[in-house]
Amino acid sequence: MSVAIRADFENERILAFGSVDLVAFTGIGTAFDHPARLVKLSNATDITLQFSNDGINGKFCLFPGESMIVDLSSNKTIEAGFYLEKTTRIFVRAHPNVAVLPSSGFISLSVIFGETGY
Numbered sequence: 425m426s427v428a429i430r431a432d433f434e435n436e437r438i439l440a441f442g443s444v445d446l447v448a449f450t451g452i453g454t455a456f457d458h459p460a461r462l463v464k465l466s467n468a469t470d471i472t473l474q475f476s477n478d479g480i481n482g483k484f485c486l487f488p489g490e491s492m493i494v495d496l497s498s499n500k501t502i503e504a505g506f507y508l509e510k511t512t513r514i515f516v517r518a519h520p521n522v523a524v525l526p527s528s529g530f531i532s533l534s535v536i537f538g539e540t541g542y
Contacts, residue, residue, distance in 0.1 A: 429538045434458065437533040439516065441469045441526040449479045449515035458537035459507035465514070466491040469529035472519040477508075479515040488529075 437453025444450060467473050467486035474482040486492060497506045516531055518524065 429540055431461070431536050431538055434535040434537065437514075437535075439531040439533075441529045441531075444469070444473065444516060444518055444526050444531075446518050446523065446525060449476050449517045451479070452514050452516055452531055452533045455511045455513040456508065456535055456537075457510065458535070459510050460512065460535045461495075461497050461507060461538050462536040463494045463496070463508060463514075464491065464532075464534040465494075466532040467529075468532065469526035471524060471526045472522050473516050473526075473531065474519045476515040476517075477512060479513070482517075482520070485519050 434457055439450065439452045465475065465486060467488060467490050470488050472485055472487050474485045476483050484492075496508065514533055518526070
């Protein structure tokens with residue numbers, strides 16, 4: 425029986441600054457293809473952005489040039505881990521308190537997932 429877990433990356437998701445809206449949330453690429461063990465979000469724009477996992481409600485913000493790494497379960501087994509489920513999609517908009525659109529940059533989203541049998 426193999427107990428090793430191999431970490432792998434999904435393709436990076438990028439959203440250009442011109443796709444960010446003042447009111448509506450815009451999806452950052454597609455939904456996750458695998459349960460996410462680790463997620464990295466980077467705001468390489470020039471304004472504060474608000475993020476959501478349902479496309480309706482703001483959940484957290486990132487200031488200009490800020491990144492966030494969410495390590496959900498990199499030290500857990502596949503069976504006992506804590507994950508963002510497959511099909512999760514992350515959305516973004518200009519933060520409501522900013523009331524301006526970004527004029528440069530992009531948003532980057534990276535996902536690391538685990539597979540057993542290695």
